[in-house]
Amino acid sequence: MHGELTPGAALTLRGVGNQFGVSMTPAREAVRRLVAEGALTLSSSGRVSTPELSQDRIEELAALRALLEPELAARALPRAHLALIDRLQTINAGIAEVVSRKDAVGYIRTNLEFHRTLYLRAQAPAMLAMIETVWLQLGPTMRALYGRLGRTEPPKHHHDILAALKAGDEPSLRLSVRTDVTQGLRLLVA
Amino acid sequence: MHGELTPGAALTLRGVGNQFGVSMTPAREAVRRLVAEGALTLSSSGRVSTPELSQDRIEELAALRALLEPELAARALPRAHLALIDRLQTINAGIAEVVSRKDAVGYIRTNLEFHRTLYLRAQAPAMLAMIETVWLQLGPTMRALYGRLGRTEPPKHHHDILAALKAGDEPSLRLSVRTDVTQGLRLLVA
DNA sequence: GCCGGGCTTTTGTGATCACATTTGCCTCAT
DNA sequence: ATGAGGCAAATGTGATCACAAAAGCCCGGC
Numbered sequence: 223m224h225g226e227l228t229p230g231a232a233l234t235l236r237g238v239g240n241q242f243g244v245s246m247t248p249a250r251e252a253v254r255r256l257v258a259e260g261a262l263t264l265s266s267s268g269r270v271s272t273p274e275l276s277q278d279r280i281e282e283l284a285a286l287r288a289l290l291e292p293e294l295a296a297r298a299l300p301r302a303h304l305a306l307i308d309r310l311q312t313i314n315a316g317i318a319e320v321v322s323r324k325d326a327v328g329y330i331r332t333n334l335e336f337h338r339t340l341y342l343r344a345q346a347p348a349m350l351a352m353i354e355t356v357w358l359q360l361g362p363t364m365r366a367l368y369g370r371l372g373r374t375e376p377p378k379h380h381h382d383i384l385a386a387l388k389a390g391d392e393p394s395l396r397l398s399v400r401t402d403v404t405q406g407l408r409l410l411v412a
Numbered sequence: 413m414h415g416e417l418t419p420g421a422a423l424t425l426r427g428v429g430n431q432f433g434v435s436m437t438p439a440r441e442a443v444r445r446l447v448a449e450g451a452l453t454l455s456s457s458g459r460v461s462t463p464e465l466s467q468d469r470i471e472e473l474a475a476l477r478a479l480l481e482p483e484l485a486a487r488a489l490p491r492a493h494l495a496l497i498d499r500l501q502t503i504n505a506g507i508a509e510v511v512s513r514k515d516a517v518g519y520i521r522t523n524l525e526f527h528r529t530l531y532l533r534a535q536a537p538a539m540l541a542m543i544e545t546v547w548l549q550l551g552p553t554m555r556a557l558y559g560r561l562g563r564t565e566p567p568k569h570h571h572d573i574l575a576a577l578k579a580g581d582e583p584s585l586r587l588s589v590r591t592d593v594t595q596g597l598r599l600l601v602a
Numbered sequence: 603g604c605c606g607g608g609c610t611t612t613t614g615t616g617a618t619c620a621c622a623t624t625t626g627c628c629t630c631a632t
Numbered sequence: 633a634t635g636a637g638g639c640a641a642a643t644g645t646g647a648t649c650a651c652a653a654a655a656g657c658c659c660g661g662c
Contacts, residue, residue, distance in 0.1 A: 289480065
């Protein structure tokens with residue numbers, strides 16, 4: 223999810239097992255579970271690797287984010303008190319730091335943490351799980367793309383999101399979340 | 413997905429294995445995969461059963477259907493030619509039959525087939541996969557609820573969906589899909 | 603120099619096993 | 633009759649193994 227693996231990276235059951243000090247059986251279970259969620263792809267011969275997403279697939283996953291995340295944000299809005307907004311601001315400040323370190327994994331992790339922290343307030347576990355599987359599918363690709371174009375600025379739409387939260391303005395919140403999500407991926411496929 | 417299992421039904425690895433003539437290992441893999449998709453729930457002791465959804469959870473899953481399915485229908489619309497509409501009408505006619513037989517599983521299966529046939533035309537595999545996991549999660553619950561109130565009439569909104577498809581009217585299509593989806597589940601929780 | 607065939611290694615699959623935990627039942631005491 | 637305690641059966645877990653298929657590699661031929 224955080225882009226620690228690049229697209230197309232191959233995994234082996236024995237390798238994963240050794241890496242975590244377990245035998246093949248639990249490694250296999252974990253890997254196949256990630257396959258079921260779309261986080262890993264299964265070749266016809268049973269080999270497992272991180273997905274190399276086509277442009278169409280990236281756009282489709284971006285559309286899913288654009289559909290689900292504004293809804294989650296809107297549901298979180300009535301419950302978003304000051305303590306939450308403060309926490310979001312703290313997380314957002316952390317993004318500047320990881321950006322300065324050119325830490326792609328840290329950037330993705332912190333950015334997703336910002337979104338997840340907000341959506342947790344929506345009290346919608348099924349929706350949150352669903353959007354997290356989308357993030358999972360995009361992980362390696364986001365890493366490859368962010369890494370390639372060496373992000374230098376923090377996500378500027380987070381500021382709009384925080385403003386809309388403070389104002390309690392739902393339409394504006396939906397819009398700023400949507401643009402934050404699509405903007406991030408728009409420049410990736412371009 | 414089709415409601416062959418009622419909510420809360422317990423599964424055992426050895427049981428599933430015997431049922432399909434395999435050992436515990438593949439049974440375990442399959443079961444854990446379904447757990448990952450939310451189709452089955454894992455108790456704290458590792459026992460597996462079909463989920464008994466709370467009313468909140470049902471409403472959340474219904475909201476997901478209401479969010480995703482109109483989008484899929486809208487994306488299918490430009491590609492929905494007469495052959496497809498004919499096929500949908502055939503499927504829809506089949507619903508009348510299973511309803512008359514009071515066959516809850518057949519009803520759910522045919523209803524979902526109607527929706528899936530339409531959404532397949534959207535050329536959006538990730539979205540389709542996502543909505544299918546929602547259906548999967550709702551399967552046992554839909555069965556329990558449809559069975560309880562013994563459905564006697566075919567889903568009347570399918571007619572509106574077909575009309576909107578023929579007219580090429582996207583707003584009307586989105587609306588009729590949305591009401592078909594929410595209506596079906598609305599009367600369930602009431 | 604390059605490509606193809608064959609061999610070795612790697613890898614996934616499914617089965618089986620020992621073990622710890624849990625479940626469910628049965629019995630007995632109150 | 634009821635509840636608690638204990639015992640036996642059932643269940644999930646993780647490890648290991650044999651096997652088949654796939655992948656990678658090396659060598660030889662053109």
